[in-house]
Amino acid sequence: MLDARLTQLTGVPVRVRALDHVDRNLGPQGGGRLDGTDPVSGKRYRCTSGFLVGDGTRTGITTAAHCLDDLSYIDPQRQATPLAFVGQWGWGYHDVQIHAGPAPARPLFFADTARTVARPVEVQRTKPSTRAGDFVCHRGESTGYSCAEVTLLDFAPSGELCGGFCLPTWVAVAGPTCKQGDSGGPVFSGTAAFGIVKGATFRRDGSCAFYFYMSLDYLPTPWTLLIETPTVITGRP
Template sequence: MPRARIAAGAALLAVLLLGAMPAQAAVAAPDGDTSGTARAGTQDRHAAAAQTAVRGGDSLYAPGRVCTVSFNATDGTDDYAISPGHCVTGASTWYADPAMTVPVGATAGSSFPGNDYGLIRYTNPDVARPGEINTGTGEPVDITGSASPVVGQSMCHVGRVSGLQCGTVEAVNVSVNYPEGTVNGLFRSTAHSEPGDEGGPAFSGNTALGFIVGSGGGSTFYQPVSEVLAVYGLTLS
């Protein structure tokens, strides 16, 4: 159902007030020497990675697909990007750019159906992974914690297609049927979304709530992030 798009900057301000890989080895040249063109190519890729940061709301790429990073998290040893399970399942290596020249990490696990979450383990130390959300407005949101959503709570999400959208939580513990099976324990909001927004982070103020896994009937459905953190023993970065 069409819905008037909320101005990105104003919507973000409103919710903020309410929520008051190891280093690459040099590629050998044809004569076995690692200098010259081969080394320069490696250095170029290394430099590109050093300038790359992956935040919540950013895209990662694998052959034949693109997934949105919901939030960055850590187990104290390794860092991970959280994303929908239906998106990361079946892919192994991920990149920060569509041309797939800057490697980021590898799929570390996923659950779908039943749940809808997956993990990508960062393996490239040159790629930064700050604990913030890229809202597309030029004003990132620092995420300081997570919480379970509450009916009536004001919130926003950032979709890869629709951008920053805001609304309220309509329902919790919702089940959605997919061709692959049923996903349980979701929550639903009035915030507008479009196909391709899956994975977009949902938050209230500086608190992470979950991420988009689908939409229908004028509502958007989300996987709560608190469940993902508990299952894998993670905390948000």
């Protein structure tokens, strides 16, 4: 087999996969938790918010760079809060943009389909500490909450989805739950934050083969993930 031959030649494990699939960014669609209107077409689109970040003075929320710049946060009661566009990084190994808004009290993220369960971010899981076979979850505005195994740690989406060709830095997670509108959503396990969803690989019948995310290791400087500070209780037992 080709993978066995390449393993013998390189001295490291190699797996060859022939994919009859199409890679796409999980572009925004109308109506959702992050809402915006395309100034050119006038159509409404959606994406999913990711994690809270800070730069030392400001607090922001992440989503995918290929989402609209002008977005509002739609809370579970369907109240809209306009967000201020801060910056966008969307090339090579990046697909993230940051919006500023009213500073929340805690770094929480929704971890269920109905947006009734909020978890605090307690730790960041780095890419070097992630392994194929790890079980991770994501919450997307289109597909809700789901979990699956990490399949690849050095995936390079085909085509020019990264402001040009993508670098092999993306982490791929098995389907079958991914759709347009999930872009920017949080990837996590328990209260550990892994990354934000960029896009997905779809089969010819339109079903989701796997999705891929940007590790939080690649947040742009000086922005860092906000983490819940444990409450220390003192006094006599």
